[in-house]
Amino acid sequence: MLGEEKMSVRKRLSKSSKHAEEKGEGQRACTEESQGTTSNGRIDLKQLIAKKIQLTAEAEELKPFFMKEVGSHFDDFVTNLIEKSASLDNGGCTLTSFSVLEGENSHRAKDLRAPPEHGKIFVIRRSLLDELFEVDHIRTIYHMFIALLILFILSTLVVDYIDEGRLVLEFNLMSYAFGKLTVAMWTWCTMFLCTLTVPYFLFQRWARGYHRTSHPVVHSLLHCFLFVVFQIGVLGLGPLYVVLVYTLPPASRFIVILEQIRLIMKAHSFVRENVPRVLNSAKEKSSTVPVPTVNQYLYFLFAPTLIYRDNYPRTPTVRWGYVAMQFAQVFGCFFYVYYVFERLCTPLFRNIKQEPFSARVLVLCIFNSILPAVLILFLSFFAFLHCWLNAFAEMLRFGDRMFYKDWWNSTSYSNYYRTWNVVVHDWLYYYAYKDFLWFFTKKFKSAAMLAVFAVSAVVHEYALAVCLNFFYPVLFVLFMFFGMAFNFIANDSRKRPIWNVLMWTSLFAGNGVLLCFYSQEWYARQHCPLKNPTFLDYIRPRSWTCRYVF
Secondary structure, three states: OHHHHHHHHHHHHHHHHHHHHHHHHHHHHHHHHHHHHOOOOOOOHHHHHHHHHHHHHHHHHHHHHHHHHHHHHHHHHHHHHHHHHHHOOOOOOOOOOOOOOOOOOOOOOOOOEOOOOOOEOOOOEOOHHHHHOOOHHHHHHHHHHHHHHHHHHHHHHHHHHHHHOOOOOOOHHHHHHOOOHHHHHHHHHHHHHHHHHHHHHHHHHHHHHHOOOOOHHHHHHHHHHHHHHHHHHHHHHHHHHHHHHOOOOHHHHHHHHHHHHHHHHHHHHHHHHHHHHHHHHHHOOOOOOOOOOHHHHHHHHHOOOOOOOOOOOEOOOOOHHHHHHHHHHHHHHHHHHHHHHHHHHHHHHHOHHHOOOOHHHHHHHHHHHHHHHHHHHHHHHHHHHHHHHHHHHHHOOEOEOOOOOOHHHOOOHHHHHHHOOHHHHHHHHHHHHHHHHHHOOOOOHHHHHHHHHHHHHHHHHHHHHHHHOOOOOHHHHHHHHHHHHHHHHOOOOOOOHHHHHHHHHHHHHHHHHHHHHHHHHHHHHHHOOOOOOOHHHHHOOOOOOOOOOO
16 A cells, blocks of 8 residues: 555656646747747737736646645545554554544545554644644634624624613623532532542552452452442532532533533543453463553543543643633633624524414524524534643643544535544544444444434433523434434435535534524523423423513
């Protein structure tokens, strides 16, 4: 394969040299002709202009060919080069031999995947947007979003000044959403300390006792039971109890619940990656017990990955200016989302219940929700998957910054699911999909995929239900039914640009549906509260029956 790559590179270089030679011959001919025309002291301007136009046309013809060649071959060439270099190092824990996931080897954004016994490969690489922002054309899109934010701010200030006769510099919606933030922070500190101490203590105790005990199965089952109790009882029910009893507002709830899910996944990865090492050590009757240090586990809890390793590739220095810029962009995205809600969402959903619930109202709501939903989608992706994770990666000198791929180029939903959030996808791939196949001896790949979809859909719906304080399984239905259908219909064999258009259209429409339904239900529960709600009232849609007038 390496020989083929070299031959393809040589062919492209030979093509470029031929073009250069042709261009040089054209220039020499042009020079000779120009000398001929100036031999008598006169310059033929028409002929000179014609030659310039001809050269410009030839350059324009070569430009698409060059860009297409770069776009189609550069990523594959670099990925394969990294693959070859990684396969040479069999002793490191971060660089091992690997194979590409079945069905993905034909896609231009190939993933670096090791066999399940080796796991994910970590290499030093930048985030894709950091590379793209070095291109002026791409950075202009970033500037357009900043300009749109400025217009949102000016629009809000002007409208407030016209309505109130003064500048209203208040952020009532944001202050409400992040209310009781101190409770959320104390809850996070408690969760973090518990995750730092309990799983590490249980694993250390199990690993050191496994070699000495005469009943290793009983010893393992006991510690496994204690770990499951910790995951469900402490990390699962504890934060949920705080959120419900203290009635935290939505944003504060999101902080607690998302951190709860993250720490559960981190603890599982730590145990899942280290247990096989202890078992292999006992099988080989080694005198040393491979227990990671506390510092290694602590670093993992903060690192922007859900896959545990004793060591990760590190960058040499910390660019504190880069860190400050990423956090500044996160806060900018928060204000951006605030103004999107303030200017596009709040006026829409405040007045939507003046009319009875009908198909007409629902359709208008969905289409009016598409624009703010798409903006919130982009801002959420940029704020969390790019800025937030890159800020922590830079502070920790974490080298592998591939938190996402070029999901916007996807022509299939299967590729979109793999590239949208690489951090979570890696966890689901190795600890849900691959472990499912290992347990059932690799005979039920479709069932494994369905199980992964179900786990992801349930966790997403759980987060929304707790954070919004009502159960309205719109996301679950879209994810499990339409998402699964699109995953098989728009699969990796779809490569034509029309499939990318269809993917974006369905993605925009789906986010509009989510924003419309959940916002309708939120405002219905605000304007039509129940005095003594029962459990059924929390799962019965209020937006279908609520009526209120101003």
